[in-house]
Amino acid sequence: MAMNNQLIDQFIDFYWLTTGASQNTLSAYRSDLNIFSKWLKDTPFENVNRDLVNEYFSFRKDSNLSTSSQSRILTCLHSFFQYLLEHQIISNDPTDQMNYPKLVKKLPIFLNIQEVEKLLDAPNINSTIGQRDRAMIELLYSCGLRVSELINLSFHNINLKDEFIRVHGKGNKERMLPLGEIAIDFLSEYEKNARPLLLKNGQCDSYFLSNRGSAMSRQNFFYIIKDYASLAGIDKPISPHSLRHAFATHLVQKGADLRSVQLMLGHSDISSTQLYTHIQNAQLKTQHQKHHPRG
Numbered sequence: 001m002a003m004n005n006q007l008i009d010q011f012i013d014f015y016w017l018t019t020g021a022s023q024n025t026l027s028a029y030r031s032d033l034n035i036f037s038k039w040l041k042d043t044p045f046e047n048v049n050r051d052l053v054n055e056y057f058s059f060r061k062d063s064n065l066s067t068s069s070q071s072r073i074l075t076c077l078h079s080f081f082q083y084l085l086e087h088q089i090i091s092n093d094p095t096d097q098m099n100y101p102k103l104v105k106k107l108p109i110f111l112n113i114q115e116v117e118k119l120l121d122a123p124n125i126n127s128t129i130g131q132r133d134r135a136m137i138e139l140l141y142s143c144g145l146r147v148s149e150l151i152n153l154s155f156h157n158i159n160l161k162d163e164f165i166r167v168h169g170k171g172n173k174e175r176m177l178p179l180g181e182i183a184i185d186f187l188s189e190y191e192k193n194a195r196p197l198l199l200k201n202g203q204c205d206s207y208f209l210s211n212r213g214s215a216m217s218r219q220n221f222f223y224i225i226k227d228y229a230s231l232a233g234i235d236k237p238i239s240p241h242s243l244r245h246a247f248a249t250h251l252v253q254k255g256a257d258l259r260s261v262q263l264m265l266g267h268s269d270i271s272s273t274q275l276y277t278h279i280q281n282a283q284l285k286t287q288h289q290k291h292h293p294r295g
Contacts, residue, residue: 004037004045011083020171022148032076045084050094053077071100111246115234116141119243122228125186128194129211133224135183135190136208136216140240142183143167144247144265147240151216153207160184160191169266177264 012030015021021029039056040048057070065073074095081093111119120137124130140150149167157166163179179187198209206215221240229238236242244265251261 004040005034007045007084007089008033008037008080011080014083015079022170024148028072029076029079032073033080036073036077045081046090048081048090048094050098053094053098074098074100109236109238109242109245110249111234111236111238111242113250115232115236116243116246116250118232118234119225119228122232125189128197131186131190131194132198132208133228135186135194136221137225137228137243138183138186139165139179140243141247142180143177144244144251145177146170146244146266147218147221149266150240151206151208151218151221154205155207156205158187158207160188167266173266175263175266 008030011033012026015029016026036056037045039059040052043052057074060070060073078093078095078098081090081095084090085093120134120141123133123137125134136150139145140147143165145167146169149169152168153165159165160179163184165177165179167175167177169175195207195209198211198213200213202213204214208216210216210220225238225240225242229236248261248265251264252258
């Protein structure tokens, strides 16, 4: 068991160095490997064969594990066993050529423009916290950021004068994004009025600050969005990522080309961006069925 744990640590370090994977991916992979190791009990990774891997997936399926989670775990195990193979710790990869579970591509929860407006109007901009939250939601919708990109912004990443922000996305890839005028107005108000009060004479390079004057956490911002959605009367299970989806979908609806949207979202593959044309097509179908006399 101790040897298994040591190999997991070595693999996670190697994977981070060679891929630049995010902390969220590394944490998920570490968790997947720890659960697998615990299930193996006293069996070392060197003795794992295809039958054991299949038995493990049968065990996980019985616990109602989603197909997307099964797919991620198989990807993780395959990367791990490839690492062991390359370092001559094992002689063959037990996950080689295993079939991935078929994923049903679900369209993300979509916010229409009216719902986005309601969410943007929910914070009380007469309060310090409300000014911060309005600025965060405006920026999220203006630029289509991932929540990790939003909360990891530093003061030097924001250039209100030249109307752009510098973002470090997945794999630490940098991209420059234009800022909309409305977002600039609310960010200016936040910088001038709210941020100094949240900083409380302390020092923190993070752009968006918590009530304690430190960097905002992912979890905290998730709760903030859910609270404002409830306040705005939006009866959908939304998250900060819903605003990223709304940003992309509304751009496509207004005629933006997919390549530009891909660059703004930081997608490495345009197939990820094509999802938003599917959302638009689904909406058109709904409108046709609702309003056409022969729909």
